[in-house]
Amino acid sequence: MLPLPLLLTLALPVRAEPPHVFGVRPALAPLYTPISSKTPPTWKCLDGSLEIPFSAVNDDYCDCPDGSDEPGTSACPNTTFYCRNEGHLGAVIPSSRVRDGLCELECCDGSDEPEGLCLNKCEETGREYREQVEAERKLRKTGSKIRSTYIAHAQKEKKRLEKELVSIEAEIAERQAEVDKLKAHKEKTESISAATMELKKQSPLYFSLITHSKALKSFQRVHKKLKERERLLGDILTGLRDGYNPNYQDMAVLEAVRGWEAAEGLPPKGSEDDDVVVNSPAEEEELEEGAWTEGQLEWQLNDLINQDYLDLLLQHETYLESLEKPSLLHDLSSYIPDSIRPQYESVRDTLISTLQSVGLIKGGSNEVTEEANRARIAFEDAEKRLRESSENKEDTEQELGRLFSAEGFGKSGEWKKLQDVCLEKDTGEYIYEVCLFGSAKQKAKTGSHSNLGDFSHWNTQFSTDDPQYYSKQYYTGGTRCWNGPERSLTLHLSCGTENVLHSVSEPEKCEYHIVGQTPALCLPLEIEENPKVEL
């Protein structure tokens, strides 16, 4: 049942214009002029395809292939009708809405329906519209003030970063010099010790050590991979358990869920506290004496693998030598009474060095390689510091680059202020958190959470000059849904005086839409937000 039109005698639409321009945009009205030289007068379709009697214009029959002869009726499909809406703004509606019995909101003057059907509401509509425009203007004015502080913040940031860059560059120069110096020293000592080193590396112990290390590394890689895989499968199964629809009519799925619950000691889904782990504490394994715990494996294995084995080899030799040299000369000290030991040692060292220098006793090859090793380590440390500085520089440069770019914080840097600002929306079941330019999360009240993705890009459907470009932020690559895609989020933003999230929906599975507001989108009033298209 359609709403019956109220037949009121007041405020009827006024149809002042001549019938042939009824429904015509004012700009096009001059085109609806008869060719008076003909009798009876004729008219040419706007596409020029046909000449028809002028009386056929707006006679509720579609003559022209382009539909231009029926601007005021519904006779020609896929054309438009213009309502003048005096007292408000003119509007265009599809011809399919002309004389369909419904008063169009767009046509407040009621001209889309036969006279008497719709009230002329343009005065009221116009007033409301103007009020709304004013309210929006005010909002934009306040918002744009905040926005200008964001821009100022970006400018400040820019200065800070530039300053930082200068100091980093100085630091780099300094560190480069250090590296150069240490490099020279290292090369010098190495050239002496390289041959010795090669000889030492032949040691079966070193060889075995390297093999062990390689095996350990491989183990670690495989272990990591398996851990990752286990975690992934666990996530999938947990996701399956949380998200499966008992109604996929699939007993295989149900069995998988039950199996997972049994393996993890979870209560059956759907029971009272299905998110509570009942008996999860992994059974304490009896560890062998000295065996590593899982935590040690996790945190200390790297240190073990990343040891400097050459250095170790040298230490080892030093140690061995210290055992071998109860040779009198080297270790007489143990027989010497404490009272005279200092003197003895001093004499002994002088003697040894003298003997060595004349080649009477062998030894010291270790000292040579140790020296080279120290030089190498010093050099590598310096190089590392230099690298850190360079990376720091790159980061800073990148940050500077993003600061005023369309891909990053906007051409005016107005979004910089919002970097890592986290907004939340509580929908009852979940809290949605969006850390702007970072990542978005869906946090269940039970504690678990799903990643909805990381900031990826703006609304690239529009050019970067269009304010619409900044009206959407896309977050992608979130936790994968069971039987679905990776979660993702589209953040729809508009001008507002606060940074706030209003509503959350999931129109497609695992694709979230959040609507929010931010002052960053409040352009100053002097900038036209939506350039009006001439109707």
Add this chain to the structure above:
Amino acid sequence: MLASTLRHVFLALCILPGAISFKPHDFKTCSQSGFCRRGRGLAERAQAADKWVSPYSVDSGSLVFSPGKDSVKATVKSSLYPHINFELELRVHEDGVVRVRMDEVNGLRKRYDEAASWSLVGEPKLSKTVQWVHEKGQIRGLIGEIKDLEALISFSPLRVALIRNGREEVVLNGQGLLHMEHFRQKTFPVAEETESGEDAEPIAGDQTVLAAAGPDTRWFEGEREDAYWEEQFGSWTDSKPKGPESFSIDINFPSHGHVYGIPQHATRLALPSTAGEEPTYSDPYRLFNADVFEYLASSPVSLYGSIPLMHAHSAESTIAVLNLVGSETWIDIQYPSESSTNTHWISESGIIDIFLLPGPTASDVFQQYARLTGTPALPAEWSLGYHQCRWNYVDSNDVRDVQKRFDEEDMPLEVLWLDIEYSKDHKYFIWDEKSFPDPVEMVQDVEAIGRKMVVIVDPHLKRTNDYPVYKKASELQVLVKPASGEGEYEGWCWSGSSSWVDFFNPASWPWWQSLFKIEGDSDEWHWSKSTEGVFIWNDMNEPSVFNGPEISMPRDNIHYGGWEHRDVHNINGMLFQNQTSKALLARSTPAKRPFVLTRSFFAGSQRFGAMWTGDNMGTWEHMAIGVPMVLSNGIAGMTFSGADVGGFFGNPDPEMLVRWYQVGIFAPFFRAHAHIDTKRREPYLLEEPHKSIVRKFLKLRYAMLPVWYTAFREASVTGVPILRPQYVVLPKDKNGFAIDDQYYIGKGLLVKPVVAPGVSQISVYLGEDQVYYNYFDHQVYRGSAHGSNVSVPAALDQIPLLRRGGSIIATKERPRRSSPLMKNDPFTLTIALSNTGYAEGELYLDAGDDFSYQSGEIVWRRFTAEVFKSAKALSIRNADMVPGHQNDAVDGVSLTNYDRENAFARSIKDVRVERIALLGLPWKPKGVKSQAGVELDWTYAAGVASTGTKEGTASVLVIKNPPVTITGTWAITIQE
């Protein structure tokens, strides 16, 4: 490396569920079903035997005629079990339908015999004019005014035949496969070593013992008792307390080489063979309503609904057989020759109640079937518009937004649908207030544009006492019971632990109907958060039970009257839709036409609403198979039918989606739907050019609504389907008997939807000597009596749609946002002259959504265009169709007091005919005059004439704004 491995894991996990799709292990094959195994085993033994004589025979001394001589009863005996009595009854209906019933009498138990009471629209009228001729060994019943039809019962062995003009049209038990397993006592295996004879004392009916004493049954029934008393499937055990009670019968068509029907299967219209040499399918067709996940696009596997009606067709006649049984049924089909068909029907339980529909034309068969099970209800006119569905529109603003987007894109839309997620915890009727805080306001916003909403209500009720619907059902004890017969059956469905309303229980009916009241009894729960603009979708009514055998209910569950679920399984879904549609009828005063969409159906469901082909997939082959599926449903009564546009599962690419809309606009029920895992695909989301193409075809559907509605009137009175296959329209054209990828809509249009990618031309078959016109560019094609193929343009923005020469159709060329907004729009008449220069057509209109048509508030016009050689003129007329057709204008009532100035006709008295287009006029007119002799405004574009043999673009005469209305009686003369 690591990343790529992970991706592989992901891919494997994500792709597999889709790739597995249909799960054959969820559903039985014949070899996994005890009674089917036994039935097929019987057929195999008969096939292998040198000599095979049915053990069943009629006791000729037992014949008893009814007082009106309309029926005869006789005792039937099986030589295998001489102590068991069967009764055969043969009834002749007024219209020549012969009903053959057989039941076991005085047996241990009673067979289920109520299928007919649910399915038939009433007690059929019996013939008063049958002449019985009792001869030696047989009896003949002569039927019809000229006695050209004859029902023959041969006594020994029992054989029933329907004979027309001396030719056997259909034969029952001609091959001797008839078997009705009688009720027997369960025997306990006699241990061979048993010493004490007392323990092994056999109970009467013990087969193994009788085998020694009585006749040998093994040649017929097989060596062993196969699944008589218990049956396993997967982890389920069917307790079968009644033991074996199946029946099997061969139904042969000795002179018909094509059979159709027995929906619903995803297969061709002309049913491929399942037996004989090199059968297409190895399993029989199965009728067992089932929720089949991602069904295969070519298979005899049963789907959601079952109609045990089979058409048999030859150039000489169309006949049909209705085997009215509600239990699981398997049907083998084989074609011994090009011109004969043998079928074998095996059912799990119930009596034999077979209707032989003698035809002899397809329209006779439709009438005969409609007299038995009822005609399709005349749907509300709006329900022929475009339905937009998705699992799910997530909240009320989502619904508003979808509506807004359609309007912004100027795309017509009639109905917005809500799937299960509207309801709190899947407690149907109960809105999830978080997402739908304002349901009534939401519906009203949709109604403001003349639109409706359809909301889903399923038959499983969440077992929780805070759900008033379940609570009341439980109190009333109207829920299905478990095998014990006590308490409530509990199964698993959308709502988790659920119970099912037993609609076989009459006590459930008034209660169910009361739920839909908007302003009901304040003490009882009713759907107050609803409006008269809300209609209903009944899904999952097979019933679908996720943790049940074959995703349904255990067969030993107990329904009202103590019947087992096995007895009524296929009928179950129909009752749900029936009661829901009655509830909607009862909701408003005066009553509005209900709209209830069902997934499950049975013979008779056409009386209660629309159906769709269930959860199809977004693939080209599913799009293609949807066409014959809808045709097949249509010939079995379910003509208000369609397949989900776009496919329920998957993400169709734009080309596929466009083609699917083209299929959809030519289906009686036109709905787009999508699974929750799919991307959104409302047509406004398409990019150009696809978006504009879909808009154009949505508008074409709306322009053609009068054509659809007119065809629905005819269906509602005569049972003839909206979509008519080739064999129905051109019954003598043998080349067309197997064609099912093109069809006629009503009388005047032929369409061949494109169901494959990359098509730009398509071959359309024209099986008659007649001229056809391309709907869009008036290109002329000529068919021939022996059939010819013509090539029709079919690029993505084109549909092969032809006007049949001799037709006139009325359209409204001003598509609006919704159909009610088009009420006062003018009509366009398009006349496609035949190759003899004639054309006719009709138009039916009424208020569209109420029952005022039953009291004669209708407009039913007949248009003709005829050349009068003598007057050198062609005359176009608009005449009132009702006078002379008062008895067949509207279903079930005689419009004796019809007034052509009725209130409805008056309400559209100003609706004009804005344009008359005449195609194929052989000459340029000298003048076009109204009845008053006024020269009208017209244009003529020269072109090919309807007569003759030329091809090319037809001549087109367009009469602009003639001074005539659609309700007026008038003539326009075109002078040569």
